[in-house]
Amino acid sequence: CSSGFIANPRARKLICPDCKNVTCAQCRTSVSIIVNLMLGVTWEAAHEGISCVAFARWKADNDAEVAAQGVAKHLAECGITCPKCKFTYSLAKGGCMHFTCTQCKFEFCSGCGQPFRQGKKCTVGPYCERLGLHAHHPRNCLFYLRDKEPQQLQNLLKEAGVSFDTEPQGGSSEHQGSGTRALCQVQEQKELPDGLKDDICGRVVPNGYAGLCRLHYTEYLVEKINTHRLDPVGIFDEADLRVCLRRNGKTVPIRRWESEKLYKDKLIKLIKEHLPLEALE
Ligand SMILES: [Zn+2]
Ligand SMILES: [Zn+2]
Ligand SMILES: [Zn+2]
Ligand SMILES: [Zn+2]
Ligand SMILES: [Zn+2]
Ligand SMILES: [Zn+2]
Numbered sequence: 001c002s003s004g005f006i007a008n009p010r011a012r013k014l015i016c017p018d019c020k021n022v023t024c025a026q027c028r029t030s031v032s033i034i035v036n037l038m039l040g041v042t043w044e045a046a047h048e049g050i051s052c053v054a055f056a057r058w059k060a061d062n063d064a065e066v067a068a069q070g071v072a073k074h075l076a077e078c079g080i081t082c083p084k085c086k087f088t089y090s091l092a093k094g095g096c097m098h099f100t101c102t103q104c105k106f107e108f109c110s111g112c113g114q115p116f117r118q119g120k121k122c123t124v125g126p127y128c129e130r131l132g133l134h135a136h137h138p139r140n141c142l143f144y145l146r147d148k149e150p151q152q153l154q155n156l157l158k159e160a161g162v163s164f165d166t167e168p169q170g171g172s173s174e175h176q177g178s179g180t181r182a183l184c185q186v187q188e189q190k191e192l193p194d195g196l197k198d199d200i201c202g203r204v205v206p207n208g209y210a211g212l213c214r215l216h217y218t219e220y221l222v223e224k225i226n227t228h229r230l231d232p233v234g235i236f237d238e239a240d241l242r243v244c245l246r247r248n249g250k251t252v253p254i255r256r257w258e259s260e261k262l263y264k265d266k267l268i269k270l271i272k273e274h275l276p277l278e279a280l281e
Contacts, residue, residue: 140230152235184211
């Protein structure tokens with residue numbers, strides 16, 4: 001980073017105004033603020049109380065951990081932007097797709113940005129009234145894809161020749177850490193009894209999921225699918241296809257003589273014909 005530094009006279013801390021990296025004024029060791037967030041360790045906790053030598057050792061010990069956070073970091077960097085006030089959050093989308101903007105209180109889907117509305121207040125289709133709080137997600141929204149097997153999503157990417165990670169970026173899985181089971185370090189918004197809070201995911205990390213929990217690995221794969229504009233309709237089951245048509249105000253044809261396979265193909269054809277795949281922002 002070449003933006004120069006603003007020195008905080010009270011501390012040994014230099015903060016870059018552009019990339020927000022924190023550098024020690026004495027030893028010039030820097031720690032990315034995003035990595036700090038991911039590790040749940042603040043710069044203060046890492047260096048304020050200890051010498052520069054001890055800090056260097058701490059940083060070396062944690063660099064493998066930092067590498068393992070590569071994918072997690074990427075997810076947070078893609079972030080969530082409020083479609084109404086454009087405020088951006090460095091958070092992953094997480095399991096609950098219902099996101100409330102803390103700035104303007106707008107409620108929207110973190111996967112596609114569509115507004116969440118109560119059934120009676122939504123006028124998209126006659127079917128809406130019977131629904132509770134809902135949004136009209138396009139079919140490439142994480143809403144439809146979060147329950148799919150990661151393997152199904154991987155196959156979709158493979159067929160299109162798109163590469164994806166299965167191991168943490170640059171990190172070795174043999175890292176001699178504290179010996180504790182790896183927990184997902186992705187930042188997300190959690191709904192707690194006392195309100196909304198940004199916190200680390202903390203779910204267990206299975207092997208082959210690039211250092212992420214199943215949920216956030218799915219989110220990573222879906223993001224790849226969307227940046228390459230792949231149509232996920234091929235991995236939808238019959239229920240997904242019905243919801244997709246109904247939520248978009250289309251009538252679902254009744255299955256008559258067709259086999260299950262033919263009926264599914266018919267629904268897929270309808271979706272492809274009437275609902276063009278739109279790029280997600
Ligand atoms: Zn230092
Ligand atoms: Zn907002
Ligand atoms: Zn919620
Ligand atoms: Zn509706
Ligand atoms: Zn959505
Ligand atoms: Zn996670």
